[in-house]
Amino acid sequence: MFTVVIGGGPAGMISAYFKAINGHEVALIERNEKLGKKLYITGKGRCNVTNDCEVEDFLANVVTNSKFLTGIARRFSPSDFMAFLSKKVKLKTERGRRVYPMSDKASDIIACLESYLNDAGVRVFLNERVKNLIIEESQVKGVVTEKRKIFCDEVIVCTGGASYPLTGSSGDGYKFARQAGHIVEDIRPALVGINLKGEVFKKLQGVSLKNVGITVKRGEKIIFEDFGEMMFTHFGISGPIVLTASSFLNKISLNDLAIFVDLKPALSFEQLDDRLLRDFDKYKNKQIKNSLNDLLIKSLIPVIIEESGVDGETKNNELCKADRKKLLSAIKSLMFKPLSLRGVEEAIVTSGGVNVKEIDPKTMQSKKVKGLYFAGEVIDVDALTGGYNITIAACTAYAAGNA
Ligand SMILES: Cc1cc2nc3c(=O)[nH]c(=O)nc-3n(C[C@H](O)[C@H](O)[C@H](O)COP(=O)(O)OP(=O)(O)OC[C@H]3O[C@@H](n4cnc5c(N)ncnc54)[C@H](O)[C@@H]3O)c2cc1C
Missing domain, CATH: 3.50.50.60 (FAD/NAD(P)-binding domain)
Structure with missing residues (x-):
């Protein structure tokens, strides 16, 4: 034969x-x-x-x-x-x-x-x-x-x-x-990066994050969840947990999907609130934009402040509870909209x-x-x-x- x-x-x-x-x-x-x-x-x-x-x-x-x-x-x-x-x-x-x-x-x-x-x-x-x-x-x-x-x-x-x-x-x-x-x-x-809509990710280009969570949702329905490493690129997001996500997103429409990044998955909302209050106490009378250095890497701070809608110039002891909640929400669920997956020629498989x-x-x-x-x-x-x-x-x- x-x-x-x-x-x-x-x-x-x-x-x-x-x-x-x-x-x-x-x-x-x-x-x-x-x-x-x-x-x-x-x-x-x-x-x-x-x-x-x-x-x-x-x-x-x-x-x-x-x-x-x-x-x-x-x-x-x-x-x-x-x-x-x-x-x-x-x-x-x-x-x-x-x-x-x-x-x-x-x-x-x-x-x-x-x-x-x-x-x-x-x-x-x-x-x-x-x-x-x-x-x-x-x-x-x-x-x-x-x-x-x-x-x-x-x-x-x-x-x-x-x-x-x-x-x-x-x-x-x-x-x-x-x-x-x-x-x-x-x-x-499959196992490929994700192009994102909007401009926010561009401000984070080159930022690598460890120990973060991502959740992909359509409305309230969770489509995918994982925890680990990711990074921001010129087109959107990539890195291990994003590659994994892509293998589950490649057979469905990306319309109406939202990707939420939890920058502090180890802390519950309440624990993160306590942590924030402690940091505000430590940096008494400083502006919000100068009070988050212990919690977040530098390049994330302006993005989190902008996405939360809180005025970064506000002094931390003047921040109302509602605004603190907005800040917490941005840290626990920073939202991005997927545009498309990168092409098959770039895919690992x-x-x-x-x-x-x-x-x-x-x-x-x-x-x-x-x-x-x-x-x-x-x-x-x-x-x-x-x-x-x-x-x-x-x-x-x-x-x-x-x-
Ligand atoms: C950047 C990257 C990193 C990866 N890392 C890993 C990893 O660490 N671990 C892992 O498990 N997988 C990894 N993969 C996936 C893995 O490489 C592939 O799944 C695996 O190589 C598939 O093996 P295969 O033999 O089926 O195909 P291939 O390895 O693609 O081999 C196919 C061969 O067929 C030849 N060929 C095609 N058409 C013709 C033709 N008409 N005539 C003659 N020859 C032809 C090609 O030239 C090629 O040599 C990675 C993939 C990429 C792109």
Whole structure:
């Protein structure tokens, strides 16, 4: 049996390796000049390759189609993936059970996967882009590249999603899937920043906040809540909790949504009021604008005062209770209106892709075309940050490679 694997990301490399050790002749076709171009930039160059967690925790962090992955992740769990990598690269586990190469170099993960390809005798063809599949009578027969036709018995599509297209993942796999008659679910950005309406955020550009809460609401209905780090940018907001929020906001209309930032989530309204009164006492007779330095970082103070509608020139011992409440409200729920998510090309992952109902979860084989398989981000699955997305690539690749 001769298998062609399209795409040399983690899904392509892992599925090629397993196919080859299962006795197939395997050719891995990659359009770039090297393998794993996206892997190289993952985890800010350190590659958060997986998460040292149970299968249930992994599935809980999958946002789209976790059910589809249940059996797949049990057959090649995060710990199986760690054991697989550990044979060739030293790993370490950090906060949030995030697993990285000991060296902090993503290139070590790429080298590990390349070494597996080498061991198994996979033939790698670089600088070659697949343009089409060859399909006859619902059976895959080969691929057409920019250079030639390659006839084979099986094709595994591991072309990734549509995010960070400069790394090679520009959505070709969706075209192949459509060619095979598959439904491709709408492509949406996931784990991406949020453009905001208005001007307020511009005054905060460059400000990073730790230990803050965000709540996204439509009217009184809470759509999303989280706690952690975020930052203000030239377009709006980004950072860990915002990226997470985006994965839940990408399938709904952003009209009428409001994002509330709680700058002091550890303090209740009453506790914050007590704290404010203590600070006012400490800075007796000072203006409000000069009384908040202990509570807030400098760049936030004018924004909070403006948003509260309180006159910052007022002396703190002259501030009435109603105005103090306004100040507290601005600190506990600084409001922003989302405009849109940033584009898919900036997204850490792509949500949407090849519909999972048309793929057999045991083998990753297409239910439409025999001999055609899909693995990795090209499928309509996506997860939160924490090493879960590369783990999706790994476990789907394992299933395809052992089909
Ligand atoms: C900035 C950034 C940071 C990230 N950090 C993390 C992280 O720390 N942890 C984590 O779990 N996930 C992370 N991710 C997500 C993770 O990188 C992807 O989910 C994962 O790489 C998907 O693997 P894949 O093999 O399916 O696709 P890809 O890694 O995108 O690989 C697809 C490959 O197919 C090739 N290809 C495409 N079309 C063709 C064609 N027509 N012919 C030949 N070759 C083709 C591409 O060139 C590419 O090499 C990050 C993503 C980004 C953008």
